[in-house]
Amino acid sequence: MIHWARKKAGRNAAIYGICTDSYEWAFAHIDNKSRYTRRFLHWMHGQEQEIIAQVNKIVDQAAVLAATATRRSSQSGRSVSELTHCRVSDVDDEMGDSDEPDD
Numbered sequence: 001m002i003h004w005a006r007k008k009a010g011r012n013a014a015i016y017g018i019c020t021d022s023y024e025w026a027f028a029h030i031d032n033k034s035r036y037t038r039r040f041l042h043w044m045h046g047q048e049q050e051i052i053a054q055v056n057k058i059v060d061q062a063a064v065l066a067a068t069a070t071r072r073s074s075q076s077g078r079s080v081s082e083l084t085h086c087r088v089s090d091v092d093d094e095m096g097d098s099d100e101p102d103d
Contacts, residue, residue, distance in 0.1 A: 003030050012065060016058045027054050 007013040017028040025047075027039045039054065041047040 003034065007032070007034070012068065014061065014065075016061060018055070018058065025051050025054070027058075 003013050003015045013030070013032050013034075015028075015030040019026040019028075023043045025041045025043065027041070029037050031037075041051050041054070043051060
């Protein structure tokens with residue numbers, strides 16, 4: 001959903017994901033052309049440096065994207081959600097299970 005919304009808004013649509021139990025690591029990536037790749041690494045099988053490199057790559061990309069988003073929103077004043085009318089919200093909030101007090 002986020003990939004689609006960014007793509008529709010003409011923004012960088014790349015998505016990165018990580019799932020880990022601290023030993024087994026699964027990395028996922030959807031690129032701007034909607035191609036999906038996965039990579040599985042294991043900390044105890046001598047792949048520590050590859051895991052660290054993948055995490056660093058994702059953090060670096062997030063920093064670039066955040067800087068770009070900040071510049072773009074200050075110029076246009078419109079977020080991806082506003083441009084695409086696509087809103088992502090917390091499931092708990094939608095179901096009324098939020099820890100936030102009701103107004």
